[in-house]
Structure formats: C-alpha cells, structure tokens
Amino acid sequence: MSNSTPDMASSTDRLATAARLRNLGTRLLSLAAIQSDRLVNEELVRAGARKWHYAVLATLDEFGPASQAELSRRTGIYRSDMVSVINELADRGLVERSPNPADRRQNVIAVTKQGHRHLLKLDKLLAGVENEVLAPLTPPEREQLARLLTALVDRHGQNM
Amino acid sequence: MSNSTPDMASSTDRLATAARLRNLGTRLLSLAAIQSDRLVNEELVRAGARKWHYAVLATLDEFGPASQAELSRRTGIYRSDMVSVINELADRGLVERSPNPADRRQNVIAVTKQGHRHLLKLDKLLAGVENEVLAPLTPPEREQLARLLTALVDRHGQNM
DNA sequence: ACCAAATCGTTTGTCACACTAACGTTCCTC
C-alpha cells in the first residue's frame, strides 16, 4: 500500500504523518487563499479592476488624500508597484494625482467622485464574493475566522 | 478627514465601510497566507526544497507509487508543472521515475529511501514553521482555525 | 475491428504578484 518503510516508523509517526497535507495548517491557509483569490480576481476582472485598485480606493476613502508612499505603507503594496496602480486608476479617472506643493517630492492622490462610485460598486461585488467564499460557514464561524486571521496578520505584519 | 462625500453616505454606509480592508475576509485570508508562505518558503529554501516537493513526497509516502497525473490530482499541482517538480526530485535522488509497463502513457513515481528521510526532515521543519506562524493562537484556536479552513477548502475544491 | 474520444507526459508561454536595486530630485538635520 505504501512504499514508505513501515517498520521504521513508530506508531506515533504513523499517526502524525498519516494525512500530513490535509492537516498542515500552512497548506490549508495557502489553499483557502488561492481559492478565495481566484474568485475575487474573477469578479474584479469583470468589473475592470484588480485587487490593488480596491485597496487603494478604500484607503483613500477612509483616510483622505495621501502620498504614494503613505498609500504603500497602508496597503502593503510596494512603492515601486504603486506607480502603475496609480497610473491605472488615474487613467480611468478614479483618482487624481497632483504634485504636493508643500513637499515637492510627493504626489497627492485623491479619489474622484467617479472613483467613489466605483468603490461602492466594488464594495457590493466583494461582499458578494466573500459571501460565496464563506458560504460553508455559519455567521458566528465567519466572525471567528476573521478574529483568528486578524490575530495572525496583526502579529507578523508591519504592513497594513 | 475623508474626501468621500459624507453627505451622500448613509450612516449605515459609514459604519459598513469604515474599515473595509481590515474587515474584508478575503483580504485577511490573502495576507495571512502571504505571510505564512513567506516563512514556509524561507525555511524550505534553506533545506534546498520547495513547497511542492513536500506535497509530492508526502502524497507518495501516504498512497504509494503513482503516476504524475494522479499526483497532480492529489496535490493540486498542474500536470504541466508536475514535470519539473518530478525532474528536480529525481535529480536529487528523492524519487524514481520509471515507465509503467501496464500503461505506456504513464510514468510510475516512487519515493526512494533517501526521499523518505528527506520527508521526515521536512516534517519537522514545517512543524516548526507552523508553530511559529500560529504562535498568536492557543491550541484550541489552532484547531478551530484548521476546522474552518478545511471547511472552506473542501467546499470549492476538486483538487487536493 | 475500427474510429473517436479521452488520458498521459511534455513543452511553451502568459499573467500577476512579491520583492530588490538603483536613479535623480527634494527635503531635513546638524
């Protein structure tokens, strides 16, 4: 049945390694995230957007106009990648990029009315996807999951 | 404070969208997985391995010799990517690839003794990483998280 | 017995994302 050498494995080994993959927490996390991301991206593409577009719009809407570097810190997007994200958003008329007179190194990024409308649309869209992803869980289970994941994220992360 | 048009947003809107990103489950999942993956990969690289190496070795050890296509189904690795994974494992002497006389389309992949030893090493290594990733959680919380994630994964997945 | 469809291993290529390094410009500090 198995090509492993069973005579070498202690009974505890066999218990511990019987279904390694299914029980490996880090793998579960990866798989769940992959599936979730796949659904999210599918929906976002249909709306002509990407994950990062939403992150930036939501951050701007919550905290107001900000420099690209600050957006980078808040969203976790590298500032080198932020350039093209802002380019795309600006091209679509969803944000405005203007130089900061108070600090000529910086740009000031601000959401436009159109950007705000777009954000509200994405809100609904993402709520729908999340609902689908979390479908197998009851509402209290969803809360619990969010709690646990937040604990994980808050620990290791200086980003966000 | 915010450049969103507050007069347009109902009070429920403001509550619901105040901290969109922090409360977005799909994003929490992504972030947690990214951080976890980062740690996992760091450790695996130091051992000269990759995520998929472990997945294949563990699957072979659990179910015995299998074709590449079957490994692909069990691990979720695309069969086009499986080729190079097996190449790498075979180069390191961790698995053996031989044609299947009963079905000449297939190869039979089997773990070697060396591969089994390597797997046990990776087991320990990954247990350590998992322990680190889940550090902020109590043991019952870890179980709960595994339960919830398994529910998510089992639902959407034909893979695994 | 034959032909169509399915399966397998493989090659090639695409796309997005995480991440690094370096640049010129501007600001801040001492």
Add this chain to the structure above:
DNA sequence: GAGGAACGTTAGTGTGACAAACGATTTGGT
C-alpha cells in the same frame, strides 16, 4: 552647506497559477 533620508520612478528577478497544444498511447462505442 553638506550628508543623509524620503520620495517617485524605472528596471528587473523569481515564482506560482494557469492555458494551449503536441505526439503517443489507451479506452469505449458501434
């Protein structure tokens, strides 16, 4: 006023998920 830090930007790396097509086989239906 000199040195270092922060900013926006460009360029490039590596990897993982995924699609498409191929020749060689095997399988199923008629």
